[in-house]
Amino acid sequence: MTKFISVFNNKGGVGKTTLTWNIADSLAEAGNKVLLIDFDPQCNLSIAMLGADSFKKYVSDPSKQRTIRSFLQGYLQNTGPGPIQLYVGPHTHNNVHIVAGDFWLNVYSDSLSVGNDLLTGTGISKFTALRTLVSKLSEQGRTYDYIMIDLPPSFGGLVRSALYSSDYLIIPCTSDTFSEYCIGLIAQMWPQFISDWETGLHRFKQNNYAMKDYDNFGRPKFFGWIFNGFDTRLDKMLRADQAHYENIAQANQRLADGLKSNIGAHAVRAVEDNDYSIGQVEDMNVLIKNSLWQNIPASKLADHQQVKSLTGDKQKWSEAQLVLIDKVAKQINNIAQNIVAKA
Incomplete structure (x- = not known):
């Protein structure tokens, strides 16, 4: 069965796009078919994967x-x-296939009216358009194991739409206080989103009581979180990063507890020992620039020379950089394996 996964944090710069792209590539290397949907008006996922020149066309x-x-x-x-x-x-x-993003998504987001479309039940199809997109592809014989949706750092209509269409939500976090704070904001907004959906679905079914197309939508589970961009020394996380990790882990625990209390146990993936971490990816440093400049997933950078600047001059990777590429590849593969095993 196809799994729909939204990758979201209200905080920008946490690695949503980079992780979405790299995890999808790792899932595909393991034999899965993955569809990426760039649902962020900034279109960074499309640019990263396809290249700026191609995307402009x-x-x-x-x-x-x-x-x-x-x-x-x-x-x-x-x-x-x-x-x-x-x-x-x-x-x-x-x-890995991608539906390319578009700056026009800002227009679509503005058209998603919670009051006129969702709460009245008259326009809930607009809030589940991504499900329809995948259904249309299936009718054409294009099926996927995973749908991964990259989202903007906001609580607007695009995020609502993706959540209503998703089976799971993954939250990337970085080593800072703001990630912890934004998890708290998600904990506040998520129950309200689901309450709005249930109100709209109820009113929709009052006039379309025999129609069951939307019955299983609007029920995303909190899948877990990823710690991204931390530093290590002798393969051990630095003390400051470790402190942020522990605080963010507690914030995600509070999120899970709140979802269970306010929505129900079905809103959270069952885990052992209340550990919702699904992996870690340390700071890629210069790797990330080269990955984006050359449109190469981080785990495959060792097969290419590094670009010193946007002028195109290239040189070999240092031994330390090759070690980091290998570590990052293993960390991303571990996350992909966790998704396969637990989704």
């Missing part, structure tokens, strides 16, 4: 229907969903 002419806009435009014009274009990256595994 896809968004330069909306009439050519090359981005997610072509599928969603009809929801604003009451003409129904449109065509879907998929892409593969030059260095990402061929079993």
